[in-house]
Amino acid sequence: MTIPSAHDVAVAAERRAAARLLLAHPLVSSSGPHADVFPLVRRHAEWLRKRFQQVLGYRLVVDSSYARLFKAGLGPRAGHQLLRSTGTPFTPRTYACLALALSVLVTAPEQMLLSQLVADVRAAAADAEVELEETGRAAGKRTLVAALRQLVEWGVLVETHGRVSALAQETEGEALITVDRELARAVVAGPLAQSRDGADLVRRAADPGFGGARTYVRRMLVETPVVHLDELTDAERDWLRTRQRREAQAFFELLGLETEIRAEGVALVDPEDELTDLRFPGTGTVAQAALLLLERLVERLRPTGSGTASTGGTLVVGVAVPDGLVDEVLAGLVVEYGGRSGWQRGYLEDPGALRDAVLGLLARMRLLAPAGPVRAEGHGVPEGYEELPPGRQVTDVRGARPGGGGWVLLAAAARYATRVTVRSGGAHHEDHDVQQELPI
Known part of the structure; x- marks a missing residue:
């Protein structure tokens, strides 16, 4: 057995750290909260592109200022909810505001006033014949603010002067925001141009392509807490049963995840307790x-x-x-x-x-x-x-x-x-x- 050198061990650790970051935070910028790990993503960009494509069928784009892992989703009723700062899930109206804001921001000027962005979102809603709750009312303001705060968290918007939450104030305060158009274009992962409607977009995005059962099962293992064998099709179940031991080693090398294999199914466990958007047991x-x-x-x-x-x-x-x-x-x-x-x-x-x-x-x-x-x-x-x-x-x-x-x-x-x-x-x-x- 060949013992890896100290250099090989260090490189493997860097690649694993970069892969874990992208899996947990698919949109990372050089100036955002994960800027300290971003250089590792750039350093190992080619290796990461190949591995994510081979293992999960995910496309990775690495630019000088951001990296975007385009996850595919698992189909209807399998999405991860976005949450407001209060912890409550986004409503359909909040998602509509988010989509409308992105449609405006991809061609917006580098800097703009908050009031202009709100006006543009209203105009985009009218053009798309989307009926939004009146943004002049308190509930409508809070809905739009929740969508804009999400864009701030992603780095698409930067609050240069003031805060987007000023919109929800009784006097409708103003703010100056800076727009990152490249990040705005990179947010949507699904094939918009080929999709007829939202349901078709979800279906097309989840299509594992040439990877078939292999790719879909791997995505389920990584993106869900546990995979029960009887949730899978016959082809998916047969592939997992014959490959689960070898897959366990692959997931450990790429992401540092440990595999628990039982008669009923398989779960990937993170010893560092980092790769999750939902903690259980938890507080509250x-x-x-x-x-x-x-x-x-x-x-x-x-x-x-x-x-x-x-x-x-x-x-x-x-x-x-x-x-x-x-x-x-x-x-x-x-x-x-x-x-x-x-x-x-x-x-x-x-x-x-x-x-x-x-x-x-x-x-x-x-x-x-x-x-x-x-x-x-x-x-x-x-x-x-x-x-x-x-x-x-x-x-x-x-x-x-x-x-x-x-x-x-x-x-x-x-x-x-x-x-x-x-x-x-x-x-x-x-x-x-x-x-x-x-x-x-």
Whole structure:
């Protein structure tokens, strides 16, 4: 075995640091918050271009002042939400304001007044026949400010004098902003010219091209918390099963990620806890309530080992959550923890809002999935699908769709359960942690 030299080790570390930065922050500028790592991106630009294209099918553009990794997305219902400074997700109107502002900024002067930008956005909305909330009203102002703040965060706008938040003030303050037109052109990653509408843009952007199943599965592994095998098509599942050990080494070399392989699926874990836009467990009312809810659900619903693949049965990837159980458990948690843990009053007074926020977080973490049709044992797809009865052990989650009213607790949730210790028989009475096939 050849031992790498100190130079080779240093180069590998630099390339990994640059790749990690681009994966977490696909738009990086030489003067932005990650300016200290930007020289590494430029130094290893050619290697990074080739590796991102080969492994993930992502296109990388590196300029003298910025680098843009054009991620492809994973298709409908798989996007990552943009958030306001308050932590609330962007609304469709906020996204519309963001798109309209970008359409104006790609040809804008290098510097302009905030009031002129607002006027241009209104004119662009009229030309596109997009109906926006009146930007003169408080709610409309806040929506537009949220979009402009996002552009400031990306470096597309620089607040030279004043702040874009001045727009939301009662007197509508003014500001002078500097525009980076090159960055504005680089924001949109999808093929706009070839797309008929927004849905077509999302579909085309997610197309893995010649890489097919290989490229799509790699993207899922990198961009989602966990990939359950039964979420994949037959071709995708077969490729992952035959390649998962070799892929583990490739992901470690490129990104420093460790691979957890279980019967139900695969998860990439970052030892540095940096490559994520969503932290769980976390702080705050929603994250705390979600963790406690998850613990209770796993405790009550964990399947027995009798139906697992290791015993010759069907592999269980999840269990149906009985109707009303989430509301029941959350109500108990509010009583037990809400007051003494300082949970937000708005959630304490609105159980429905707490429920939606908690379930949304757990769904994004791929620990719960909306219940939909699931495959009956021995049947193909889509023939043989049946509606999910309460309490049913789930063996296929590919058919899960929002709107069915119920939820499936997925296998990966078991890692957040309270650890159970049993005393074995025999002379030594050793303690053993109970291990099942279900946890990922």
